[in-house]
Amino acid sequence: MDKQYFHHALKISEANCIGCTHCIKVCPTEAIRVKNGKAHLFENRCVDCGECFRVCPVNAIYVDHDDFNQIFNYKYRIALVPGVLIGQFPENITTQQIYSELLEIGFTHVFEVEHTVDILIEAREDFKKKNPSIKPLISTFCPAVIRLIQVKFPALVENLILLKSPLDIAALYYKKLLTDQGIAEEEIGLFYITPCAAKIAAVKSPVGENKSEITGVINLDFIYNKVYKSIKQSGKKNCMIPHSDELDAKGILWSLTNGEKDTTDGRALAVDEIHNVIDFLEKIESDEISDVDFLELRACDESCAGGVLTSGNRFLTVERMKKRAKASEIKINDSSCFSTELQSYKKYLIENMNVSKIMPRSMLKLDENMSEAIKKMGKMRDIMEYLPKTDCGMCGASTCQTLAEDIVMQRADITDCVFIQRTMEQKGSMTMNEAIAKMKRIWGDKFNTK
Amino acid sequence: MHFEYNVVSGDFSNAGTASSQIKKVLKQLNVDSVTIKRIVVALYEAEVNVVAHSYGGTIFADIDTKEIILRLKDTGPGIPDIKQAMKEGYSTASPQVREMGFGAGMGLPNIKKNADKLDIKSEVGVGTEVMIMVKLNDN
Numbered sequence: 186m187d188k189q190y191f192h193h194a195l196k197i198s199e200a201n202c203i204g205c206t207h208c209i210k211v212c213p214t215e216a217i218r219v220k221n222g223k224a225h226l227f228e229n230r231c232v233d234c235g236e237c238f239r240v241c242p243v244n245a246i247y248v249d250h251d252d253f254n255q256i257f258n259y260k261y262r263i264a265l266v267p268g269v270l271i272g273q274f275p276e277n278i279t280t281q282q283i284y285s286e287l288l289e290i291g292f293t294h295v296f297e298v299e300h301t302v303d304i305l306i307e308a309r310e311d312f313k314k315k316n317p318s319i320k321p322l323i324s325t326f327c328p329a330v331i332r333l334i335q336v337k338f339p340a341l342v343e344n345l346i347l348l349k350s351p352l353d354i355a356a357l358y359y360k361k362l363l364t365d366q367g368i369a370e371e372e373i374g375l376f377y378i379t380p381c382a383a384k385i386a387a388v389k390s391p392v393g394e395n396k397s398e399i400t401g402v403i404n405l406d407f408i409y410n411k412v413y414k415s416i417k418q419s420g421k422k423n424c425m426i427p428h429s430d431e432l433d434a435k436g437i438l439w440s441l442t443n444g445e446k447d448t449t450d451g452r453a454l455a456v457d458e459i460h461n462v463i464d465f466l467e468k469i470e471s472d473e474i475s476d477v478d479f480l481e482l483r484a485c486d487e488s489c490a491g492g493v494l495t496s497g498n499r500f501l502t503v504e505r506m507k508k509r510a511k512a513s514e515i516k517i518n519d520s521s522c523f524s525t526e527l528q529s530y531k532k533y534l535i536e537n538m539n540v541s542k543i544m545p546r547s548m549l550k551l552d553e554n555m556s557e558a559i560k561k562m563g564k565m566r567d568i569m570e571y572l573p574k575t576d577c578g579m580c581g582a583s584t585c586q587t588l589a590e591d592i593v594m595q596r597a598d599i600t601d602c603v604f605i606q607r608t609m610e611q612k613g614s615m616t617m618n619e620a621i622a623k624m625k626r627i628w629g630d631k632f633n634t635k
Numbered sequence: 636m637h638f639e640y641n642v643v644s645g646d647f648s649n650a651g652t653a654s655s656q657i658k659k660v661l662k663q664l665n666v667d668s669v670t671i672k673r674i675v676v677a678l679y680e681a682e683v684n685v686v687a688h689s690y691g692g693t694i695f696a697d698i699d700t701k702e703i704i705l706r707l708k709d710t711g712p713g714i715p716d717i718k719q720a721m722k723e724g725y726s727t728a729s730p731q732v733r734e735m736g737f738g739a740g741m742g743l744p745n746i747k748k749n750a751d752k753l754d755i756k757s758e759v760g761v762g763t764e765v766m767i768m769v770k771l772n773d774n
Contacts, residue, residue: 339662339668340668340669340671340672467655467658470658470672470675471651471654471655471658471672471675471676471679472672472675472676473651473679545668547662547665549662549663550662550664550665551663551664551665552665553665554665555665555771556700558663558664558665559636559664559699559700562636562660562663562664563636
């Protein structure tokens with residue numbers, strides 16, 4: 186059945202995990218349970234949204250990224266940078282300074298991935314024209330949203346726009362650009378600096394593609410610290426200025442909420458934050474909302490400015506990026522030589538922009554066989570009659586409903602519920618020691634009475 | 636398997652509760668997504684009809700491996716001319732209801748389009764009973 190392996194960027198450190206209920210409570214796909222005093226992840230359910238990472242009180246959930254030093258295995262080391270990186274820094278640090286520090290710490294080229302959005306917009310409008318019957322078309326920009334749709338809204342995979350993200354187009358472009366200059370492919374390292382966990386998962390196990398062009402992914406907060414430290418210590422400004430490729434306003438605003446929406450005609454809507462996205466998709470799926478042509482959906486509040494690996498306050502980041510966009514609108518008239526270079530690759534990029542069909546992988550079904558599923562559901566409803574519906578989390582699952590499901594799927598037992606235990610103790614069908622042993626299996630050492 | 640949902644007259648903010656609950660159940664039962672959509676669209680339309688036109692009612696849903704049968708029973712004014720009500724664009728909805736985005740007269744035709752069987756019984760001044768049947772793909 187669902188034995189397929191999915192790469193997850195979010196990992197749980199057993200050593201650090203104290204076995205609390207913060208992560209199981211916020212997970213939008215009920216992918217986490219506590220067992221033996223530690224949080225455990227159901228890999229097929231996790232969409233790498235990072236909500237658990239945000240709430241963990243002891244940093245036991247970490248994002249597994251590539252070692253920075255591996256960039257030096259390549260002669261050409263390209264930093265593929267999202268626009269939100271610039272937005273992390275205080276305004277007295279210029280874009281130029283950040284670029285030059287990226288070169289200082291070891292990269293040979295810096296490229297903001299949103300340079301490619303103009304080409305993507307063209308391809309997207311073409312995709313819209315070719316698929317007039319699909320409403321709404323849903324953007325594939327946010328990888329956590331793609332995965333959410335796969336596991337929770339399988340009917341809506343048909344609505345996804347099957348085009349690469351700006352990051353993948355940027356990687357494709359830069360690789361082609363350098364190989365056309367006679368550089369061997371194995372000398373090129375393309376490194377993405379990521380504001381979120383989902384992008385890492387998207388690179389390591391891409392959806393709709395066999396293999397990603399990207400060599401490695403480095404956390405944005407790691408690069409932020411390294412660059413900021415370098416700026417503070419060097420004291421000098423603009424040691425080495427790379428040639429200016431000023432992003433246009435569309436590119437700067439792309440990863441913020443409304444960034445895509447504002448570049449399309451027809452009725453378009455932008456929704457951010459994963460629970461809002463889920464609510465909205467529920468309505469779309471039932472046709473409660475119709476006549477929408479395009480949906481921009483982002484898992485994080487304030488979109489990528491609120492990415493789990495960003496260090497700046499999301500609202501300040503948005504402010505800075507909007508100012509930058511305004512400034513670039515003024516400058517845009519003296520267009521840089523750079524855009525023409527990208528333009529010359531437009532045909533190649535458009536030809537290579539499609540991704541293959543995205544398959545659903547529903548996590549909701551109780552059984553492949555419907556009559557078995559009906560039996561299990563009947564059992565679940567019976568179990569729910571006995572459970573307290575307090576959603577206390579003491580069984581290690583987030584809600585009573587989730588426990589009931591785990592019981593019929595044979596992942597848990599009804600006696601995992603503390604309310605059931607106390608009732609059984611009262612009736613004499615369970616001893617206190619048996620109840621304590623039960624709790625130990627879920628909460629580990631916490632039941633060591635000294 | 637049997638489910639029941641109460642529908643309150645005039646409560647548009649909660650219209651759709653039953654259809655989203657049923658949707659969740661059908662997903663868990665591994666019903667294919669095209670069939671789920673047909674059921675949910677038909678039920679949502681019917682649910683909104685009860686909210687908009689009746690004094691309140693109940694939805695009864697029965698699911699087995701072969702089919703889902705939805706019965707919406709309400710007390711209310713009833714439908715004087717069912718044939719006319721089945722016509723696209725025909726609506727008796729008040730201007731207030733139309734302002735909320737409902738009442739385009741597509742309700743019953745849309746249910747019919749999505750159902751394998753639709754049966755409407757109505758008595759003026761008493762109420763209406765709508766039966767929707769959709770076949771399920773037993774795998």
